[in-house]
Amino acid sequence: MNNLIQVISILAAAIAVSFGAIGPALGEGRAVAAAMDALARQPESAGTISRTLFVGLAMIETMAIYCLVIALLVLFANPFIK
Amino acid sequence: MGEITPDERVYWTWQFVRINATIVYTWATMAFLVLGSWLITRKLSTGPELSRWQNFLEVIVDYTRKQIQEISQQKPDRYLAFIGTLFVFIAVSNALAIVPGYVPPTASLSTTAALAICVLVAVPVFGITRVGLGAYLRNYIRPNPVMLPFNIVGELSRTLALAVRLFGNVMSGVFVVGIVLSLAGLLVPIPLMALDLLTGAVQAYIFTVLAMVFIGATLADASPQSPNQQQGTS
Numbered sequence: 001m002n003n004l005i006q007v008i009s010i011l012a013a014a015i016a017v018s019f020g021a022i023g024p025a026l027g028e029g030r031a032v033a034a035a036m037d038a039l040a041r042q043p044e045s046a047g048t049i050s051r052t053l054f055v056g057l058a059m060i061e062t063m064a065i066y067c068l069v070i071a072l073l074v075l076f077a078n079p080f081i082k
Numbered sequence: 083m084g085e086i087t088p089d090e091r092v093y094w095t096w097q098f099v100r101i102n103a104t105i106v107y108t109w110a111t112m113a114f115l116v117l118g119s120w121l122i123t124r125k126l127s128t129g130p131e132l133s134r135w136q137n138f139l140e141v142i143v144d145y146t147r148k149q150i151q152e153i154s155q156q157k158p159d160r161y162l163a164f165i166g167t168l169f170v171f172i173a174v175s176n177a178l179a180i181v182p183g184y185v186p187p188t189a190s191l192s193t194t195a196a197l198a199i200c201v202l203v204a205v206p207v208f209g210i211t212r213v214g215l216g217a218y219l220r221n222y223i224r225p226n227p228v229m230l231p232f233n234i235v236g237e238l239s240r241t242l243a244l245a246v247r248l249f250g251n252v253m254s255g256v257f258v259v260g261i262v263l264s265l266a267g268l269l270v271p272i273p274l275m276a277l278d279l280l281t282g283a284v285q286a287y288i289f290t291v292l293a294m295v296f297i298g299a300t301l302a303d304a305s306p307q308s309p310n311q312q313q314g315t316s
Contacts, residue, residue: 047152051291058288062243065250072257 005080013071020067027060087253088185089192108187111175142170146290153291154298160212161297164204168197169290176252176282180275186282189253191245198245201293202237209300221300244292251285 035053039046088103095101122135132140146166150158172188179186187193209218222233255278262271 051149051153054284054288055291055295058247058292059243062247065247065254068254069246069250072254 005078009074009078009081013074016067016071016074020064020070024060024064028057031056031060087190087192088187089190091185103185104187104190104192107175107185108193110184111171111178111187114178115170115174142166149291150294153294154301156212156298156301161208161294164200165290165294168200168293169286172197172248172289173283173286176286177279179252179256179278179282186252186256188248189256191249194245194249194252197248197289198241201244201296202241204293205237205296205300208297212301218300240292240296244289248285248289251281255281 031053035049038049042049088107091103093101093103093106119139122133122139125133126136127133143162143166146169147158147162150156150161150165154161175186175188178184179189206218209221223230224233255274259271259274259278262274
Protein backbone atom coordinates (compact mmCIF):
# COMPACT_ATOMS: atom_id res chain seq x y z
CA MET A 1 0.00 0.00 0.00
CA ASN A 2 2.81 2.33 0.93
CA ASN A 3 4.43 1.46 -2.37
CA LEU A 4 1.32 2.54 -4.27
CA ILE A 5 1.39 5.91 -2.55
CA GLN A 6 4.99 6.42 -3.61
CA VAL A 7 4.28 5.54 -7.23
CA ILE A 8 1.31 7.87 -7.34
CA SER A 9 3.35 10.64 -5.68
CA ILE A 10 6.02 10.49 -8.37
CA LEU A 11 3.36 10.46 -11.07
CA ALA A 12 1.63 13.42 -9.46
CA ALA A 13 4.91 15.37 -9.27
CA ALA A 14 5.63 14.73 -12.93
CA ILE A 15 2.14 15.79 -13.97
CA ALA A 16 2.28 18.90 -11.79
CA VAL A 17 5.58 20.07 -13.28
CA SER A 18 4.68 19.25 -16.88
CA PHE A 19 1.28 20.90 -16.95
CA GLY A 20 2.45 23.68 -14.68
CA ALA A 21 5.18 24.54 -17.16
CA ILE A 22 2.96 24.75 -20.25
CA GLY A 23 0.80 27.70 -19.24
CA PRO A 24 3.56 30.00 -17.96
CA ALA A 25 5.73 29.13 -20.97
CA LEU A 26 3.00 30.24 -23.39
CA GLY A 27 2.27 33.31 -21.30
CA GLU A 28 5.91 34.34 -21.04
CA GLY A 29 6.35 33.86 -24.77
CA ARG A 30 3.49 36.22 -25.50
CA ALA A 31 4.74 38.76 -22.97
CA VAL A 32 8.29 38.79 -24.37
CA ALA A 33 6.97 39.03 -27.93
CA ALA A 34 4.83 42.03 -27.00
CA ALA A 35 7.78 43.65 -25.21
CA MET A 36 10.02 43.12 -28.25
CA ASP A 37 7.38 44.73 -30.42
CA ALA A 38 7.15 47.71 -28.09
CA LEU A 39 10.95 47.99 -27.94
CA ALA A 40 11.22 48.01 -31.71
CA ARG A 41 8.61 50.73 -31.97
CA GLN A 42 9.90 52.89 -29.14
CA PRO A 43 13.55 52.18 -28.35
CA GLU A 44 13.74 55.34 -26.23
CA SER A 45 11.50 53.92 -23.50
CA ALA A 46 13.61 50.76 -23.15
CA GLY A 47 14.13 51.26 -19.41
CA THR A 48 10.46 51.35 -18.49
CA ILE A 49 9.54 48.52 -20.85
CA SER A 50 12.20 46.14 -19.64
CA ARG A 51 11.45 46.87 -15.97
CA THR A 52 7.75 46.24 -16.45
CA LEU A 53 8.59 43.16 -18.49
CA PHE A 54 10.70 41.77 -15.65
CA VAL A 55 7.99 42.40 -13.09
CA GLY A 56 5.36 40.83 -15.36
CA LEU A 57 7.52 37.82 -16.09
CA ALA A 58 8.06 37.34 -12.36
CA MET A 59 4.30 37.38 -11.85
CA ILE A 60 3.75 34.80 -14.59
CA GLU A 61 6.63 32.67 -13.43
CA THR A 62 5.14 32.45 -9.95
CA MET A 63 2.57 29.98 -11.27
CA ALA A 64 5.31 27.65 -12.52
CA ILE A 65 7.14 28.03 -9.22
CA TYR A 66 3.99 27.06 -7.31
CA CYS A 67 3.80 23.85 -9.34
CA LEU A 68 7.49 23.16 -8.74
CA VAL A 69 7.08 23.67 -4.99
CA ILE A 70 4.08 21.33 -4.95
CA ALA A 71 6.07 18.71 -6.86
CA LEU A 72 9.03 18.96 -4.49
CA LEU A 73 6.73 18.79 -1.47
CA VAL A 74 5.11 15.65 -2.88
CA LEU A 75 8.51 14.09 -3.56
CA PHE A 76 10.50 15.04 -0.48
CA ALA A 77 8.06 16.13 2.22
CA ASN A 78 5.08 13.92 1.51
CA PRO A 79 2.77 13.87 4.53
CA PHE A 80 1.43 10.38 3.67
CA ILE A 81 4.79 8.61 3.64
CA LYS A 82 6.14 8.05 7.11
CA MET B 83 19.56 14.42 -0.70
CA GLY B 84 16.27 14.43 1.06
CA GLU B 85 16.72 17.65 2.93
CA ILE B 86 14.54 20.16 1.19
CA THR B 87 15.56 23.14 3.31
CA PRO B 88 18.66 24.11 5.27
CA ASP B 89 16.40 24.44 8.31
CA GLU B 90 16.71 20.70 8.83
CA ARG B 91 20.47 20.76 9.22
CA VAL B 92 20.84 21.43 12.93
CA TYR B 93 24.27 22.24 14.30
CA TRP B 94 23.57 22.82 17.96
CA THR B 95 20.61 22.27 20.25
CA TRP B 96 20.06 23.50 23.76
CA GLN B 97 16.58 22.86 25.18
CA PHE B 98 14.31 24.80 22.83
CA VAL B 99 17.12 26.75 21.15
CA ARG B 100 18.13 25.22 17.84
CA ILE B 101 20.89 26.69 15.72
CA ASN B 102 20.34 25.45 12.17
CA ALA B 103 22.16 26.10 8.91
CA THR B 104 19.80 28.93 7.89
CA ILE B 105 20.61 30.97 11.00
CA VAL B 106 24.34 30.33 10.75
CA TYR B 107 24.58 31.33 7.10
CA THR B 108 22.28 34.34 7.52
CA TRP B 109 24.58 35.66 10.22
CA ALA B 110 27.62 34.82 8.12
CA THR B 111 26.17 36.83 5.23
CA MET B 112 25.34 39.75 7.50
CA ALA B 113 28.83 39.68 9.03
CA PHE B 114 30.33 39.60 5.53
CA LEU B 115 28.24 42.59 4.44
CA VAL B 116 28.92 44.64 7.57
CA LEU B 117 32.65 43.90 7.60
CA GLY B 118 32.97 44.58 3.89
CA SER B 119 31.07 47.86 4.07
CA TRP B 120 33.06 48.93 7.12
CA LEU B 121 36.38 48.17 5.45
CA ILE B 122 35.39 50.06 2.30
CA THR B 123 33.77 53.08 3.92
CA ARG B 124 36.59 53.50 6.46
CA LYS B 125 38.49 55.87 4.25
CA LEU B 126 36.14 57.51 1.77
CA SER B 127 37.47 60.21 -0.48
CA THR B 128 35.55 63.06 -2.05
CA GLY B 129 38.29 63.96 -4.49
CA PRO B 130 38.70 62.78 -8.06
CA GLU B 131 40.80 59.82 -6.89
CA LEU B 132 38.45 57.01 -5.84
CA SER B 133 39.45 53.63 -4.60
CA ARG B 134 38.11 50.76 -6.69
CA TRP B 135 35.74 49.48 -4.02
CA GLN B 136 34.36 52.89 -3.15
CA ASN B 137 33.51 53.28 -6.82
CA PHE B 138 31.81 49.86 -6.75
CA LEU B 139 29.60 50.78 -3.78
CA GLU B 140 28.79 54.16 -5.26
CA VAL B 141 27.57 52.52 -8.46
CA ILE B 142 25.24 50.25 -6.47
CA VAL B 143 23.85 53.05 -4.30
CA ASP B 144 23.45 55.42 -7.22
CA TYR B 145 21.67 52.84 -9.37
CA THR B 146 19.34 51.87 -6.51
CA ARG B 147 18.46 55.54 -5.96
CA LYS B 148 17.71 56.00 -9.64
CA GLN B 149 15.48 52.94 -9.79
CA ILE B 150 13.53 54.00 -6.69
CA GLN B 151 13.12 57.48 -8.16
CA GLU B 152 11.82 56.08 -11.44
CA ILE B 153 9.40 53.58 -9.92
CA SER B 154 7.84 55.68 -7.19
CA GLN B 155 8.32 59.23 -8.50
CA GLN B 156 9.37 60.19 -4.98
CA LYS B 157 12.60 61.26 -3.36
CA PRO B 158 14.53 58.03 -2.90
CA ASP B 159 16.17 58.82 0.45
CA ARG B 160 13.33 57.53 2.65
CA TYR B 161 13.27 54.14 0.93
CA LEU B 162 16.94 53.71 0.12
CA ALA B 163 17.85 52.02 3.40
CA PHE B 164 15.08 49.42 3.31
CA ILE B 165 15.10 48.68 -0.41
CA GLY B 166 18.89 48.75 -0.66
CA THR B 167 19.25 46.37 2.27
CA LEU B 168 16.81 43.91 0.73
CA PHE B 169 18.62 44.00 -2.59
CA VAL B 170 22.14 43.72 -1.20
CA PHE B 171 21.26 40.91 1.21
CA ILE B 172 19.42 38.79 -1.36
CA ALA B 173 21.94 39.42 -4.13
CA VAL B 174 24.96 38.63 -1.94
CA SER B 175 23.44 35.51 -0.42
CA ASN B 176 22.47 34.24 -3.88
CA ALA B 177 25.87 35.04 -5.33
CA LEU B 178 27.77 33.39 -2.47
CA ALA B 179 26.04 30.12 -3.39
CA ILE B 180 29.02 29.29 -5.60
CA VAL B 181 31.31 29.17 -2.54
CA PRO B 182 31.67 25.47 -1.68
CA GLY B 183 29.87 24.51 1.51
CA TYR B 184 27.82 27.70 1.64
CA VAL B 185 24.07 27.20 1.76
CA PRO B 186 22.25 30.34 0.63
CA PRO B 187 19.85 31.37 3.42
CA THR B 188 17.35 32.39 0.72
CA ALA B 189 16.96 28.68 -0.12
CA SER B 190 14.96 28.37 3.11
CA LEU B 191 11.31 29.35 3.22
CA SER B 192 11.83 30.85 6.70
CA THR B 193 14.21 33.51 5.40
CA THR B 194 12.14 34.45 2.38
CA ALA B 195 8.94 34.50 4.43
CA ALA B 196 10.64 36.84 6.90
CA LEU B 197 11.74 39.14 4.09
CA ALA B 198 8.25 39.13 2.56
CA ILE B 199 6.70 39.94 5.95
CA CYS B 200 9.12 42.86 6.24
CA VAL B 201 7.68 44.14 2.95
CA LEU B 202 4.11 43.51 4.15
CA VAL B 203 4.80 45.65 7.24
CA ALA B 204 6.80 48.28 5.38
CA VAL B 205 3.99 49.07 2.93
CA PRO B 206 1.56 50.54 5.53
CA VAL B 207 4.41 52.10 7.52
CA PHE B 208 5.73 54.06 4.54
CA GLY B 209 2.22 54.71 3.25
CA ILE B 210 0.86 56.09 6.52
CA THR B 211 3.88 58.24 7.29
CA ARG B 212 3.83 59.68 3.79
CA VAL B 213 0.15 60.25 2.96
CA GLY B 214 -1.56 59.88 6.35
CA LEU B 215 -3.83 57.19 7.78
CA GLY B 216 -7.04 58.25 6.00
CA ALA B 217 -5.52 58.46 2.55
CA TYR B 218 -3.77 55.14 3.09
CA LEU B 219 -6.97 53.34 4.15
CA ARG B 220 -8.80 54.88 1.20
CA ASN B 221 -6.54 52.78 -1.04
CA TYR B 222 -8.44 49.71 0.13
CA ILE B 223 -11.83 50.91 -1.12
CA ARG B 224 -10.54 51.89 -4.51
CA PRO B 225 -12.02 51.89 -7.15
CA ASN B 226 -15.14 51.23 -5.07
CA PRO B 227 -15.98 49.66 -1.67
CA VAL B 228 -16.99 46.32 -3.24
CA MET B 229 -13.29 45.72 -3.88
CA LEU B 230 -12.37 45.81 -0.17
CA PRO B 231 -12.09 42.02 0.38
CA PHE B 232 -10.23 41.56 -2.90
CA ASN B 233 -7.72 44.22 -1.96
CA ILE B 234 -7.09 42.60 1.42
CA VAL B 235 -6.72 39.12 -0.09
CA GLY B 236 -4.50 40.57 -2.79
CA GLU B 237 -2.20 42.10 -0.20
CA LEU B 238 -1.80 38.75 1.57
CA SER B 239 -1.45 36.62 -1.55
CA ARG B 240 1.20 38.86 -3.06
CA THR B 241 3.20 38.50 0.15
CA LEU B 242 2.93 34.71 -0.16
CA ALA B 243 3.93 34.90 -3.82
CA LEU B 244 6.92 37.11 -2.96
CA ALA B 245 8.19 34.57 -0.42
CA VAL B 246 7.52 31.45 -2.49
CA ARG B 247 8.98 32.89 -5.69
CA LEU B 248 12.37 33.67 -4.17
CA PHE B 249 12.42 30.41 -2.20
CA GLY B 250 11.38 28.32 -5.21
CA ASN B 251 13.96 29.80 -7.54
CA VAL B 252 16.94 29.60 -5.19
CA MET B 253 16.00 26.21 -3.72
CA SER B 254 15.40 24.65 -7.12
CA GLY B 255 18.78 25.96 -8.28
CA VAL B 256 20.55 24.40 -5.30
CA PHE B 257 18.58 21.20 -5.83
CA VAL B 258 19.33 20.86 -9.54
CA VAL B 259 23.05 21.40 -8.95
CA GLY B 260 22.95 18.74 -6.22
CA ILE B 261 21.15 16.23 -8.44
CA VAL B 262 23.48 16.78 -11.40
CA LEU B 263 26.49 16.56 -9.11
CA SER B 264 25.33 13.19 -7.84
CA LEU B 265 24.89 11.91 -11.41
CA ALA B 266 28.00 13.32 -13.08
CA GLY B 267 30.94 14.67 -11.18
CA LEU B 268 33.57 17.21 -12.07
CA LEU B 269 32.85 20.25 -14.32
CA VAL B 270 29.42 19.08 -15.50
CA PRO B 271 27.34 21.22 -13.07
CA ILE B 272 29.26 24.40 -13.88
CA PRO B 273 26.88 25.71 -16.61
CA LEU B 274 23.98 25.10 -14.25
CA MET B 275 25.77 27.01 -11.50
CA ALA B 276 26.34 29.90 -13.92
CA LEU B 277 22.62 29.87 -14.73
CA ASP B 278 22.00 29.84 -11.00
CA LEU B 279 24.08 33.01 -10.54
CA LEU B 280 22.03 34.74 -13.24
CA THR B 281 18.74 33.60 -11.71
CA GLY B 282 19.91 34.76 -8.29
CA ALA B 283 20.73 38.25 -9.53
CA VAL B 284 17.45 38.53 -11.46
CA GLN B 285 15.43 37.32 -8.48
CA ALA B 286 17.12 39.83 -6.17
CA TYR B 287 16.25 42.57 -8.67
CA ILE B 288 12.66 41.36 -9.02
CA PHE B 289 12.13 41.08 -5.27
CA THR B 290 13.30 44.64 -4.68
CA VAL B 291 11.44 46.10 -7.65
CA LEU B 292 8.22 44.41 -6.52
CA ALA B 293 8.73 45.67 -2.95
CA MET B 294 9.19 49.19 -4.31
CA VAL B 295 6.17 48.86 -6.61
CA PHE B 296 4.00 47.77 -3.66
CA ILE B 297 5.23 50.67 -1.55
CA GLY B 298 4.90 53.08 -4.46
CA ALA B 299 1.31 52.01 -5.17
CA THR B 300 0.16 53.39 -1.81
CA LEU B 301 1.92 56.70 -2.46
CA ALA B 302 -0.03 57.47 -5.62
CA ASP B 303 -1.85 60.27 -3.82
CA ALA B 304 1.27 61.99 -2.61
CA SER B 305 2.29 65.00 -4.61
CA PRO B 306 5.09 64.08 -6.98
CA GLN B 307 8.27 65.67 -5.82
CA SER B 308 10.93 67.19 -7.95
CA PRO B 309 13.74 64.84 -8.89
CA ASN B 310 16.33 65.03 -6.18
CA GLN B 311 19.36 67.15 -6.86
CA GLN B 312 22.67 65.42 -7.16
CA GLN B 313 24.60 66.36 -4.09
CA GLY B 314 28.21 67.43 -4.32
CA THR B 315 30.24 64.29 -4.04
CA SER B 316 28.86 61.35 -5.93
